[in-house]
Amino acid sequence: EAQVTQNPRYLITVTGKKLTVTCSQNMNHEYMSWYRQDPGLGLRQIYYSMNVEVTDKGDVPEGYKVSRKEKRNFPLILESPSPNQTSLYFCASCPWDPGANVLTFGAGSRLTVL
Amino acid sequence: AQTVTQSQPEMSVQEAETVTLSCTYDTSESDYYLFWYKQPPSRQMILVIRQEAYKQQNATENRFSVNFQKAAKSFSLKISDSQLGDAAMYFCAYRSALFTGANSKLTFGKGITLSVRP
Numbered sequence: 001e002a003q004v005t006q007n008p009r010y011l012i013t014v015t016g017k018k019l020t021v022t023c024s025q026n027m028n029h030e031y032m033s034w035y036r037q038d039p040g041l042g043l044r045q046i047y048y049s050m051n052v053e054v055t056d057k058g059d060v061p062e063g064y065k066v067s068r069k070e071k072r073n074f075p076l077i078l079e080s081p082s083p084n085q086t087s088l089y090f091c092a093s094c095p096w097d098p099g100a101n102v103l104t105f106g107a108g109s110r111l112t113v114l
Numbered sequence: 115a116q117t118v119t120q121s122q123p124e125m126s127v128q129e130a131e132t133v134t135l136s137c138t139y140d141t142s143e144s145d146y147y148l149f150w151y152k153q154p155p156s157r158q159m160i161l162v163i164r165q166e167a168y169k170q171q172n173a174t175e176n177r178f179s180v181n182f183q184k185a186a187k188s189f190s191l192k193i194s195d196s197q198l199g200d201a202a203m204y205f206c207a208y209r210s211a212l213f214t215g216a217n218s219k220l221t222f223g224k225g226i227t228l229s230v231r232p
Contacts, residue, residue, distance in 0.1 A: 033218070040224055041224060042223055043205065043222040044222070048219065050215075058219055088157065102161060107157065108157040108158070
């Protein structure tokens, strides 16, 4: 089944404890992206990657890092999480095809930072 | 920068009736895509419908259709014969047709919560 898989789905952590949210897609998509969803704000892009080894900041990158060493994986790293990073996170991917780049989203990861 | 506005935070519809969700956007681009996404309680983001700005014909997908008014920068979603499973949060989103760099992102509205009364 074609899908974007995120882990963990739920996580409660404490301020300052480094964590990684993994994202993997099995569709051979070139493009991958991370969004966060907060009440009243919709979804906002954190980082994106056009292809392997090519990443760039989105609208809200502060406090996050990403890497794209392999085409299928795009982990989101919180080096020192803070309570304002409590949010619902989505990873998404799509092919590099102007007529077909509709994002496929993962199921979401609910992160709580105490 | 592009913006997407969904001014109604909540709406309610009777089962089997029709409901229209409103969305307006602002852009200086002439070519772009507009989307409606559904987010049920499972939190999964599900694409409902997509509209290409250069196509004048309104997109339809079964019970879902849009009213795309390019000059007015309006993109409303009509749900016909509403079903209990339509209850969800709905997001309107914009994306440039360029799909390069920062133009690759989806710009989302704040969302609207739709409830369906049995």
